Amino acid sequence: MGQSCAIQLDFRTPQGAPVPRVSQPAARTSRREDSDQVPVFRSKDSVCGEIKITPIPGRRVDHQGIHVQLIGEIELASDRGRPHEFLSLVRDLSPPGELTTQLSLPFAFEAIELAHENYLGLKVRLRYLVRVSVLRGLGSTVTRDFPVAVRNPVASPVAGPPIKMEVGIEDCLHIEFEYDRGAFSLGDVVVGRIYFLLVRVKIKHMEVEIKRRETVGAGAQARSESETVAKYEIMDGAPARGEIIPIRLFLDPFDLTPSVENVHNRFSVKYFLNLVLVDDED
Structure with a gap:
């Protein structure tokens, strides 16, 4: 016009x-x-x-x-x-x-x-x-x-119990990680720790990634794609057996949105915390 x-x-x-x-x-x-x-x-x-x-x-x-x-x-x-x-x-x-x-x-x-x-x-x-x-x-x-x-402010999510898990590679690497909870508001702080129980590989550094998974459609027609929203290095150099690495990740600086489920049968959005270890062979 x-x-x-x-x-x-x-x-x-x-x-x-x-x-x-x-x-x-x-x-x-x-x-x-x-x-x-x-x-x-x-x-x-x-x-x-x-x-x-x-x-x-x-x-x-x-x-x-x-x-x-x-x-x-x-x-x-x-x-x-x-x-x-x-x-x-x-x-x-x-x-x-x-x-x-x-x-x-x-x-x-x-x-x-x-x-x-x-x-x-x-x-x-x-x-x-x-x-x-x-x-x-x-x-x-x-x-x-x-x-x-x-923008619809909501009450902070119920914290729930800590998330604790042990992962590793047989006879090479065994770690235990723990996050203080599994649900966060957009301005929260992720607090946790990584405990190295067994280390027989040469690790260069370790990162925490925030991944966003976007699912389009519903049911059998659903298709998902993921992207890395943020990376945060929590360790530089090789850890020793028994070493504990603290995690303290502020979410506010990152471009995050609320998690949503099946909005008008069109899409859903979820977030995940990934722990990434990089060895000498990448």
Whole structure:
């Protein structure tokens, strides 16, 4: 619609205050410093504000009505540009008419259920947007999308019992590792230890990896892909038998999301902690 008029949107709270904003990457290749600042909401918030539509000076814009939509959609790589809409609300703002000067239109979607947070993964994107449309005939409808973010704070997960396991290679390596628990919030600290019971291989260093596994589809059609979100070196050099290596990994600096299970039968996301030992032969 850039040819005939400009659309602006100012998000406001129901009391008229500015809406808080958070960084949100426009694409997986975006760096954090290049992320867009978008308004952020929680479930049961009201999404509201004011829309301003300004025609090009000296031009009259005839239209068949103006409306605003709040859309939540999940797009898979296999969807080929045809996302699944799980939320679609519409508010009519203006009947058919003409624009000769700037038009200001307040709008509100009150106490909306926003159950899922935004997610941008390997094969999946879940996003929310507010779409403003100036309806015109002959395929010349003017539309502009304004992305928004959803963050839903939750109570810290129940810690549960420690995770303890012994692994190794027969007659070569035997280690015991322990993490203080198996469930973490996004800003938590992973605390644990590695105990070397038997060491007969030359180990160069040891890392803790955070892996994200993204599963698309459900049942027999489900397909999973994993990526390494972070690596943290906890030991450099060869350990001795009986040596204990402490683990203290802060999660806050990493690009993590909540774990989710079977969102609208489209995707799931889980995280795993991997212990990686590298020997002289790599």
